Amino acid sequence: MKIKDNLGNYVFVLPALVIFTIFYIIPFLWVFQLGMFDWDGISPAKIFVGLENFKEIFILDKSWWQAMRNAIYITLIALTFQNTLAFLLALACNRQMKLKDWYRTIFFIPPILSEIVVGLAWKFIINDVEGANLINRMLITFGFPQLVHRWLYEPKIALTTVAFIHSWKGFGFAFLIFLAGLKIIPKELYEAAYVDGANAWSVFRRITLPLMMPVIGLVAILTILGTMQAFVLIISLVGGEMAGHTSVPVLRILAAMRGSSRFGYACAEGITFGMILVALSFLQLKLLKRIRAA
């Protein structure tokens, strides 16, 4: 009776388990298997090459590391510019003020749009048609004609443009987490500090900032994980890797798979990149524990 009862309970998890096994566990294991083969994705013959793919990634493949550098570059801009902006906005919104909810609503609109929509809309706004580029027109109006650029077509600038549009899409999300973090700080702490005669700056430095450190760390890691893997925005803004100038690791994986039909190599790249990201996720877990403990 007990065992039969026990078996009956499996029926509840069975559908989830079947889908999860077929579409997560099996592909997951395959990635590790395929990473050690040379395979074009179609032919029945897979050639076992051991760790050759990884050797190639680490030693020979300059374009992979260029892609990694590009991703780090975008991530650094998101970490500094996007998150500072989000933090300042959260501080501003955390004061008792009118219109607070309106601002919150508006800041969260870009994050709900898809990267394709955001990319194509921005591509249109900063298009290449003479005199119709919004940003350039503003620069000319305000007297900086020397700063006019073809924002998405100049190899040296395109990646920076991508990073800032990524920040435009992402800051609302960071803002929301910061705001939630600020709300947790007990009001009594501030009151006590002001009673003791502390000024706004020292309250910020001695209370707000230290108590927000775990949240800032969490947002930083979420930003790193999200931005390192971002690539759809690049596809929609500049169309692809732009001869390496805007390539990122996931675009390299996609190119290995679709461009050069090297499925094994694509999987090896996926594993390499995944390992780096998993290390960062563990940091995230640690931070979450600290936030919960606080």
Add this chain to the structure above:
Amino acid sequence: MITYYTLKKTTINFLIHLFLLSVAITCLYPILWMVLASLKTQETIFSSLSLIPRQFHFENYLKAWQEGGFGRFFLNSVFYTLCVVIFIVFISSLAAYAFSRLKFFGRNFLFIIFLAAMMIPIPGSFVALYVLLNKIHLRNHPLGYILCMINVGLSMSIYLLKTFFDKIPQELEDAARIDGCSKIGLWWHLALPLAKPALAVVVIFNALNVWNEYILALIIFDSRKFMPLQVALKSFEGEFVTNYPLLMSGLTITAVPIIIIYLLMQKYMVKGITAGTILG
């Protein structure tokens, strides 16, 4: 002295509002531009640089819907979104209920596996999914895409619902059981109705995920007739790069439903999106 302080305070408040307002405008302006450009003509879209079009060309939408094929792509996206969300609600709530309330061998182990799947990023998992769907002959087939997307949202949904079910008092369940309610009955009549707020979050989170998904749809579908909006938009942009008003109409058709749902269901939407990362 008082006037000095009030002056200082007003100035600070003014500057803060100015800061917030300028960022808010930066958020809205591109979207507004996109919507209004969709009402211009190809001739005026670059020549007249005013935000508001002189004449509103609503026929662009008819053109995009029919000639651009966006009617078809829109319905595709709606279909995928509905299918994935409905299946996820059933499958994940059943599993979450079992993880929360029922005893079976390996329960904790299985739950941890699901959790781990949520935490471990596998960039390039689309390579393996492509191979898998080829093997089981579901590539370039709506079912293949739907199953993949169900899996994408499954772990998160199970986690969200399980934490919610954990909070339902045991006494409620005991009372229902004494009245002769079966396990399936408890799930359907008790747990699901009580979990409505959590289900709303699950629905929104997954709906947005499917609606905005690009890469899997790109590699799974070869046929135009199966394409969802995101893939269609990108391919439209590649083919008819000159027809900006039509492209802007397509973008608006894709973005506006999401924005409207967001404005109506803000609370759940914000929770749904943040849930994916700060775990409830």
